[in-house]
Amino acid sequence: TFRAALFDLDGVLVDSARLHFVAWKRIADELGIPFDADDNEALKGVDRMGSLEHILRLGGRTLDLSAKEHLAARKNGFYLDALTTMSDADVLPGAAALLAQARDRGLLLGVASASRNAMVVLERAGLSNAVDFVADAAKVAHSKPAPDIFLACVTALGVASDECVGFEDAAAGVDAIKAANMVAIGIGDSQVLAKADLIFAATAEVDLDRVLRLSPARPQ
Ligand code: G6P
Numbered sequence: 001t002f003r004a005a006l007f008d009l010d011g012v013l014v015d016s017a018r019l020h021f022v023a024w025k026r027i028a029d030e031l032g033i034p035f036d037a038d039d040n041e042a043l044k045g046v047d048r049m050g051s052l053e054h055i056l057r058l059g060g061r062t063l064d065l066s067a068k069e070h071l072a073a074r075k076n077g078f079y080l081d082a083l084t085t086m087s088d089a090d091v092l093p094g095a096a097a098l099l100a101q102a103r104d105r106g107l108l109l110g111v112a113s114a115s116r117n118a119m120v121v122l123e124r125a126g127l128s129n130a131v132d133f134v135a136d137a138a139k140v141a142h143s144k145p146a147p148d149i150f151l152a153c154v155t156a157l158g159v160a161s162d163e164c165v166g167f168e169d170a171a172a173g174v175d176a177i178k179a180a181n182m183v184a185i186g187i188g189d190s191q192v193l194a195k196a197d198l199i200f201a202a203t204a205e206v207d208l209d210r211v212l213r214l215s216p217a218r219p220q
């Protein structure tokens with residue numbers, strides 16, 4: 001049986017992709033690199049430096065590490081400014097209910113986000129008390145698709161990987177969940193998330209009973 005449910009944050013619990021996009025768009029504009037909402041799709045689940053590198057690739061540009069660090073920090077400044085406007089209105093439909101229902105079923109709840117701002121986002125969204133543990137992306141060695149951030153939740157919650165189910169909206173995140181030997185629930189496009197064990201179109205569509213009837217992963 002499942003003992004823990006682990007959630008990606010951006011795109012699963014909170015609608016923050018737009019705020020990330022606006023911040024990256026300012027950086028791309030400064031660099032003279034065309035960047036639109038479609039380009040932004042590729043940045044879902046990708047960490048800050050990886051996202052910047054993707055934008056630079058789009059523009060055929062290379063920069064040295066200190067220039068990249070400067071831009072990544074500038075983007076984060078824009079994003080943090082935008083977060084001051086975030087509220088519980090930015091919680092995705094059904095997300096608060098899903099967390100409450102999962103807790104009600106006795107599951108431990110963890111957040112496994114690539115965002116180093118996960119704690120701030122959860123606080124702004126009014127969800128910090130709705131979960132038991134928030135993994136710190138700054139403390140893991142490898143970002144998604146590596147399993148590290150999900151395994152950080154496993155350690156902190158005192159459960160085994162095969163007792164967990166993970167929820168993700170990004171392909172790299174589904175890969176991370178599978179690499180951690182967990183059941184993966186995809187939220188979004190069934191083609192993008194084809195490797196998930198079960199897919200729902202949106203957080204509001206998640207049927208937790210159906211999820212909990214899935215067989216957990218086999219112990220490794
Ligand atoms: C999430 C988002 C990405 C974002 C990443 C890092 O995975 O989906 O779009 O780039 O977090 O966020 P951060 O807040 O650390 O810059």
Ligand code: MG
Pocket residue numbers: 008009010011012044045168169170173
């Ligand atoms: Mg996400």
